[in-house]
Structures are given as structure tokens and as C-alpha cells.
Amino acid sequence: MASQDRESRTIVLNISVEDYLQFITHNEFARKSIENQYKCFPELFPECFHKGFKLNGYERVSKKTGQRMRRISSNGITYRIRPSFLMPYNREVTPEVEKALFLIKFGVPFWALGAVFGKNHMYWYRLFVSLSSFSLVGTSIHKKETLPENLLSDEFHSRQQGNKVYVATTVAQECILGVEACSQVTADALEKAYGVFKKEARDLDATYSPKTVNTDGWNATQIAWKKIFPCVAIIECFLHAFLKIRDRATKALQPSFLQVAEKVWNIYRSDNKRSMGQMIRRLKEWTQENVPDSPMKENVFKLVSKRKNWLRHLDFEGIYRTSSQLDRVMRLMERHAVNSQKFHSTVEATTLNFRALALLHNFTPYSPWTRIKNGGYTSPVHKINGYTYHENWLQNLLIASSLQ
Incomplete structure (x- = not known):
């Protein structure tokens, strides 16, 4: 941590x-x-x-x-x-470094920053990693009233000196609120990794407990969240269930897959439990009669067997039913990991790199088109808090880190 x-x-x-x-x-x-x-x-x-x-x-x-x-x-x-x-x-003074730090978010390597802005690559690396000492939750969220009730979580898979590393990632309202690397994906290891988010959130609100958390089907992840927040409702990601069907659709199964895909997303768009239940039953019957035995068919039946999980989606308002927002974050993490040569260091160094990247993601400005789409909000933290301390993103970050 x-x-x-x-x-x-x-x-x-x-x-x-x-x-x-x-x-x-x-x-x-x-x-x-x-x-x-x-x-x-x-x-x-x-x-x-x-x-x-x-x-x-x-x-x-x-x-x-x-x-x-x-x-x-x-x-x-x-x-x-x-x-x-x-x-x-x-x-350093912020006008001298804010442009270079901004470019790190877009995958510019540290040696390139040194070539363009001066200094050497280690200067820029140390300056970047120094941001990791701030609390992700406390810096990104200014008041306890804006702590999110619904979360997204998953593990980003990377490598560190040839060994697998798993980065427990927590996202809400476009902000990365938790990243902690661990060397295993057991329930105990993930409980410790995701527990960093809990500690930082409880520093802001001692009674904080989210209502829901969206995860994939990995059992250890769900167990870890239940241990961390016993009252949280686990929402299984509908997108992951669909992707398992899509990834096993061979060329010979394409006509069947297109029909299955339409029926699956009609289930997702159902606005009441009765309609959803009927569609799930019809999908099972149609698949049994029209899809030949195959891994794709097996995964359709797996989706159907989780009927209670999908019906549970309709018990809550404003929840994340798919992980698409978190998947966009993980593409950013993958780009940073590749451009940093997987960090070639320790698990702790991996955590520091991704914590610093998380704050860059949260505070750096949207593109002009995204800003228009988001009603004039300039960044994820602006959107989640409703205001900023400074018009410059780096100075806004530093002010928000006060006492962190």
C-alpha cells in the first residue's frame, strides 16, 4: 500500500x-x-x-x-x-512539469519525455511515481457525501520479471479509486488488495459501505468483496457472460451466434423480471433445438443457468450491469504497462506505478469532444465532485491532495 x-x-x-x-x-x-x-x-x-x-x-x-x-x-x-x-x-514548479506528466497518460515513455523536455528518464519517472503517495479515494473525492454507492472491480493481469501479477482495480463514476498489485488471485490475497480501497474510503467516511459491486464470474473476487463489505450486493457482469459465448463462436456457428447474440441482448434490455424470465426460458429452448453441441452452446446454457443473477440486476437502480467502464480503464493500464516494459521490478513498484497512473486518469482533462458529451465537466474528478479547486489539472490534483 x-x-x-x-x-x-x-x-x-x-x-x-x-x-x-x-x-x-x-x-x-x-x-x-x-x-x-x-x-x-x-x-x-x-x-x-x-x-x-x-x-x-x-x-x-x-x-x-x-x-x-x-x-x-x-x-x-x-x-x-x-x-x-x-x-x-x-x-519543481508545476508549469515546468505539467505538460510532460499529462503525456504519460497517453503512453509516452519516460526517455521520450527527457528527450523533449530535458532532464533524464529517471527524473520524470520519480516525479510521476511520487504521486502514488496520495490516497486515491481521499484525493479524488472531496466530501464523503459523494462516495459512490455502486462500484466496478476486476483484476488487471500483468507480468513482473516473468511472473504473473494481478492488479485489483476498483472503479466508479469514471474514476479509478483503487489499484493494488498482488501475486495471487486467492480470496485472501484479493481481500487484502481490495481492502486498500476500503481503508481509504473509511478514512473519508468511517461508516462507508457500498450497495453493489460489479464483478466478473471469478469466485475469489466475489468472496473477497463479501469479506470486505458483508452487506454489499454482488452484481455479476452481463458482458462477461456474453463474451464467453462470442469467443467460442466458430465460423460454422456464425449464423446461430448472430441469433443468440440478439436474444441475449434482448434479455439485458428487459425492464421487468417477468419479461426477462420469459426471454431466458425461450433462449434455452431455442438453443437446445437449433444450436449444435459445441463450447458456444455450453456457454449459452451457463448464461441461462445464472437466471437469478440477471434478475437481481433489476432490484437496484443506477448499478453497473456491465464492466465496459472498467474495461476502458484497463486498456489505459495495459498501454502504460507495455510502454514501461512491465516495470521490471517488484510487486510494490507495480502498485506505485498504477496508483500514480490512476490519479493522472482521474485529474487530467477530457478531450474537447468528451467534455461536450459530459455537459461541460472537464475531468472525471470534476464530474464526481461537481467543482474543482483550480482550472489547471495538476494544481487541482495537488490542492486535492492536501493532508493526504
Whole structure:
């Protein structure tokens, strides 16, 4: 797990480069700036902040950026105030690195970033991986009221030094909210991996429990989620059941497959249990009479045998009935893994890479066409929260990571 166990003491605020000199040199300006931002965004500050605060000196000047940070104390604890135009640990200023980090999402390798933007490939790799220290849930979701009730989960299969690695991935509302690599796909290993999402969500809301989670048919995954959240309803992915039929449709079976596919998706589109039940029975009867014995026929019968699972889809509103949203995320993960040569390191390094990639996915802006399609929302986190802290995606990410 990449998130820190000890409490972070850095508060990140939206302070422009032009205002920062005055913020550093004038105490009254600094105090008013902090008070105004606390009124607007109290979630960026520690819980005790309502008791008041006092200015408490400065950090030393950074050799990397030439900037220094103010310190404040609240409830006997000292915190640093970092402006959003500075990267963590004063590594760099955001305008110098945000374009390069943006390109990582699209599979640009680190050596290419070094060739175009300067520095070497390890500089860009370390800067990218440093994002993994932030909580995925706490950074992406600003308030507990917006924690999702319905989730998607699956394991992304990769390799690490020739050995299989499985990345337990949790997605909701287009945001990646959990990624943790493990070397096995047993129920115990997956419970530990998916449990990272639970810990981060419970940090935001101690009573959080989702209503549903969409999974494929892998039994260990379903057992793991039931152990993590005993009250959660397991929703089996309808798309996976269809793909098992499609992948076993040979050329000789194509005429039968086209008819089966139409009947299967008519079942999916049913709006009541009675109609769905009738269609499932008719699909079974039609397949028995018209489809020759084959693996495709066997998988049609497997879909039919899960009648109770499909009827359960209609018990909930707003759930994910297919994993298409998560599949799009996994295409992004595959591209990053391939371009990074599968990381050639440890399971822990795999986790760090995918955690950093998850935050890039959540915060980087939509394409202009996707933005129009999503009603003007600029990114997945903008859509899930309804607002942003800063118009620049990287500064928005850094502000959202305050105290993470």
C-alpha cells in the first residue's frame, strides 16, 4: 500500500505566483488568505482548524525552487502551507512539469519525455511515481457525501520479471479509486488488495459501505468483496457472460451466434423480471433445438443457468450491469504497462506505478469532444465532485491532495 500511515502535515492551497510574495511577507494578507480558503474548502484543512490557528514562522528556502513555505500551528500541531504551483518537497514548479506528466497518460515513455523536455528518464519517472503517495479515494473525492454507492472491480493481469501479477482495480463514476498489485488471485490475497480501497474510503467516511459491486464470474473476487463489505450486493457482469459465448463462436456457428447474440441482448434490455424470465426460458429452448453441441452452446446454457443473477440486476437502480467502464480503464493500464516494459521490478513498484497512473486518469482533462458529451465537466474528478479547486489539472490534483 502506498498511502502514508502517519498524518501528513502539509496543507496545499490555491495561491498564485503573483500573490505568493505578499503571502510570505505580509502576515495579515497571509492570515486573511488562509481564513478565506478555510471558509470555502474546509476539507483541505485539519479537523481541529475551527479552533483557530496562528502563524508560526517559515521553512528554509528550497535550493531547487528558491521558494520557502509558511508554517502555521493549530491545536498544538504545526503544518506547512504549500502553494499549488509547487510540487511536493519543492521538487519543481508545476508549469515546468505539467505538460510532460499529462503525456504519460497517453503512453509516452519516460526517455521520450527527457528527450523533449530535458532532464533524464529517471527524473520524470520519480516525479510521476511520487504521486502514488496520495490516497486515491481521499484525493479524488472531496466530501464523503459523494462516495459512490455502486462500484466496478476486476483484476488487471500483468507480468513482473516473468511472473504473473494481478492488479485489483476498483472503479466508479469514471474514476479509478483503487489499484493494488498482488501475486495471487486467492480470496485472501484479493481481500487484502481490495481492502486498500476500503481503508481509504473509511478514512473519508468511517461508516462507508457500498450497495453493489460489479464483478466478473471469478469466485475469489466475489468472496473477497463479501469479506470486505458483508452487506454489499454482488452484481455479476452481463458482458462477461456474453463474451464467453462470442469467443467460442466458430465460423460454422456464425449464423446461430448472430441469433443468440440478439436474444441475449434482448434479455439485458428487459425492464421487468417477468419479461426477462420469459426471454431466458425461450433462449434455452431455442438453443437446445437449433444450436449444435459445441463450447458456444455450453456457454449459452451457463448464461441461462445464472437466471437469478440477471434478475437481481433489476432490484437496484443506477448499478453497473456491465464492466465496459472498467474495461476502458484497463486498456489505459495495459498501454502504460507495455510502454514501461512491465516495470521490471517488484510487486510494490507495480502498485506505485498504477496508483500514480490512476490519479493522472482521474485529474487530467477530457478531450474537447468528451467534455461536450459530459455537459461541460472537464475531468472525471470534476464530474464526481461537481467543482474543482483550480482550472489547471495538476494544481487541482495537488490542492486535492492536501493532508493526504
